[in-house]
Amino acid sequence: MKNEPPRIDWPEEGPTRSPYRVMNDPEIYRQEMQRIFRGPVWHYLCLDCEIPNAGDFRTTFIGENPIIVTRDADGGINAMVNRCAHKGALLCIDPCGNRKEFACVYHAWTYSLKGDLTAVAFQRGLAGTGGMPSDFDLKQHGLERVRVENFCGMVYGTFDDKLEDVETYLGPEMSAHVRRIFNRPVEVIGYSHQLLPNNWKLYMENSRDPYHATILHAFYATFKLNRLSMQGGVALGHNGWHNLLYSAAERDIQKDDYQGKGLRSVIKDVGLEDSSFLTRLQEFDDGITVAIQSIFPTCNTQQIYNTLAIRQTVPLGLTKSELHVTCFGYKDDDAELRRMRNQQANLIGPAGYVSMEDGSVGGYVQRGIAGADKDEASIMEMGGRDIKQSPGVRATEVALRGFWQAYRELMGF
Ligand code: FES
Ligand SMILES: [Fe+2]
CATH class of the missing domain: 3.90.380.10 (Naphthalene 1,2-dioxygenase Alpha Subunit; Chain A, domain 1)
Structure with missing residues (x-):
């Protein structure tokens, strides 16, 4: 069963103990990538001041997943998995910069700042031969979206659609400290x-x-x-x-x-x-x-x-x-x-x-x-x-x- 965590008998002393196995077991690590990094958790991505203008982007990570964070033409912040929908190549190699769109270096599939697939090279083939099937729908093949929220200038992302907002996730004491720093x-x-x-x-x-x-x-x-x-x-x-x-x-x-x-x-x-x-x-x-x-x-x-x-x-x-x-x-x-x-x-x-x-x-x-x-x-x-x-x-x-x-x-x- 894919999502069953490995059996682990946590010591009966509870949170005053942590088994060394959680630092050593590859199966536990694999489960963390699912249950924590793709789970009901907010992850810090970047500061909003790093992408002030339309077209600005910054790359980062959620767990092992490479992520692109962009500022679109409407001033909105978007985050997507930095993984081309064609063959999975890293789409954006630079740590930061400004772009109108993202074109994959491998076969030039091109994506908007919001992660929509906008063009596939040689989609119609060459001289009437080859190309993608006529029912290939660009709309079905955008980048994987990450839900984002900007809290006090800290941009957070999550793969979970139902998770509470960042402020509730942090709770009043921690939100107050973020406000103290980002005053x-x-x-x-x-x-x-x-x-x-x-x-x-x-x-x-x-x-x-x-x-x-x-x-x-x-x-x-x-x-x-x-x-x-x-x-x-x-x-x-x-x-x-x-x-x-x-x-x-x-x-x-x-x-x-x-x-x-x-x-x-x-x-x-x-x-x-x-x-x-x-x-x-x-x-x-x-x-x-x-x-x-x-x-x-x-x-x-x-x-x-x-x-x-x-x-x-x-x-x-x-x-x-x-x-x-x-x-x-x-x-x-x-x-x-x-x-x-x-x-x-x-x-x-x-x-x-x-x-x-x-x-x-x-x-x-x-x-x-x-x-x-x-x-x-x-x-x-x-x-x-x-x-x-x-x-x-x-x-x-x-x-x-x-x-x-x-x-x-x-x-x-
Ligand atoms: S892997 Fe990106 S276009 Fe082929
Ligand atoms: Fe220290």
């Missing part, structure tokens, strides 16, 4: 891509995990950018499907948390040659300096001081994925603020002072769980065993438990 017009200031040697879910766990952030990332704690002792917490949305990890640097409540615990994360006697790197501006009234939001399944919004970004995790098979990072600022940034954003962008990305480590540690897990027994599972009991709003709590894995709850719901485990 005025933004513009993209750069992109980075990072190959991850691990299953896509390992990165999604990592970005929901405040426990590791100040332990693994020596730069954070050493330069006091983020310490677990700072005030902050975890907000959940949609019963834990989504979450927001936040902290406020100006409110370090226990100065000595990092002393004498054998943590490698505070490196003594190091400094920065150029301390201008640490200059920053408190630009939000709520005092929050680091806010990482996870929108199930593969989207993060990020504010690390003045670095604003969207991260999208693209699965590339069972044990490989790619992180697509879009850094942005506000259109009305002054030169000094824009300089800070650009400089602080060195925190993230494949060679970043902070997030390069996330790209390695997922690989350590993937290598560590190779050959694991079918009953072995990871443990997530930090901060309790339940899934509830956790204001003021930072030493917690509640957001990971939320992820696994959503995952089990969709996968039928």
Whole structure:
């Protein structure tokens, strides 16, 4: 039976456990592509400011499916699977640009900005011979459409026709945070891509995990950018499907948390040659300096001081994925603020002072769980065993438990 998920006995501890098998089993991966990436889920596609004018397009992914997002002549946003209806060739090879139509390089089938098939080369054949049958109907062979919605300038897509709107999907807490970040017009200031040697879910766990952030990332704690002792917490949305990890640097409540615990994360006697790197501006009234939001399944919004970004995790098979990072600022940034954003962008990305480590540690897990027994599972009991709003709590894995709850719901485990 094509759509039956493989049998898996989830540990009786529920969302405080995740069997290593879900990172290792090709059949489970195949089911995720159906049940999550083609399932009742909204997926971040791009920012609407990346395609401001008629004919602008941007290519992206939903799961492994290549996607084109376009702005049509009426100002509408369309998304289609980037797969020619003739033989399945990738239709649009460029990451972005402006086109009147899309012509396939293979046999020149041509599509409108809305994905309609408008022309088939040699449809009538040559000199009365060959060509397509007379009843071949162009209307039946457009690109596969993806339902789209623009929420606060973030463009989302889904294959599900019946799914609720994006705002309901996010829930009030997460929608409020998206509004907080997208409070005025933004513009993209750069992109980075990072190959991850691990299953896509390992990165999604990592970005929901405040426990590791100040332990693994020596730069954070050493330069006091983020310490677990700072005030902050975890907000959940949609019963834990989504979450927001936040902290406020100006409110370090226990100065000595990092002393004498054998943590490698505070490196003594190091400094920065150029301390201008640490200059920053408190630009939000709520005092929050680091806010990482996870929108199930593969989207993060990020504010690390003045670095604003969207991260999208693209699965590339069972044990490989790619992180697509879009850094942005506000259109009305002054030169000094824009300089800070650009400089602080060195925190993230494949060679970043902070997030390069996330790209390695997922690989350590993937290598560590190779050959694991079918009953072995990871443990997530930090901060309790339940899934509830956790204001003021930072030493917690509640957001990971939320992820696994959503995952089990969709996968039928
Ligand atoms: S594969 Fe696109 S026109 Fe043939
Ligand atoms: Fe991290």
